[in-house]
Amino acid sequence: MDRLKHLNHFYDTLMELRSKTGTRILATCNIQMEWPQQGVYFFFEPGELRDNGKQMRVVRVGVSKYSESPQSPLWDRLREHRGTISGKFSGGGNHRISNFRYHVGSALIN
Template sequence: MARRNDLDRFYDLLDDLAHRVGGTRKLKNSTGYMDWPDRGVYFFLEPGETRDSTGQLRVTRVGTHGVSEGSSTSLWDRLKQHYGTGSGSSDHPHGGNHRGSVYRKRVGEAIIEKHDLTDDYPDWDERWSSIGRERSVVRDEEYILERRVSTYVREQPFLWVNLDDEPSADSDRAYLERNAIALLSNFEKRSIDSRGDGWLGRYSRSREIRDAGLWNVNHVGERYESGFLDLLETAVDDTTPS
């Protein structure tokens, strides 16, 4: 009962956040020229994935950026990695680099499994250092899948909060990300807000993703601290439209 109540409060805070920033955004309509906060935490939701009790769109990924000490990565820098390449890219427009975005990598894996494309993309899970062939050849081979990933990711509504603290594993941003994932996750817990049969994540190779109902792997099996919701509420109050 306590977790359900905390989930209700979490989603109510996201509703407040959406009201403050003028609604959710989609990456397909976002640019770096918008007034993004330097640092923050983001929440991707998914069309068709709703909560059992309220019909609110369900969060399917939580993330932040630059939590290593000394990092200068901004919120938009991280969102741009998920977005991929734009129309002006000379060689691979509307593609991307899944080796720079775990979100893109996991979505691509699920597409491969769903459509039995393993033979078409043998290197998708490999790091560049493990691939013996020329990178340009592999990029060309993976381009069509990168485009499919871009199409999927760019259609996911998302929200963000301003949380401008110094990069650190102990930062407020890392604390908020970790606890939000742990709260939302159904991994090895009683299921709340069941995942739809059509959710792409059900095809993931990762049991954590399939069972948690999130595109996250880290923190899905951890306990959460309810106090993080107070931090989220403060961050919501500090967030303005981009």
């Protein structure tokens, strides 16, 4: 397969998964939702489109490993990326534990 066929297959697979499980928007997620212990997650950014100009483009892929923790390590990882949603530093977070937050912050500063 060539690159475009692989990309189309990847996005077709994501759309199939989306039709089965739905879409979650990180800003509206919380620990009360059902979260698996481990998983792969994909971030999309509004306005970032694939070359076809129609589908949103994946801008980040992440993974969370299994843990014996009573809480979901996947949710813990996503929460680190999301940051805080209320309080004095609403929208803030720790860039030292989230490469995503680090890179976004660096891009905004530069």
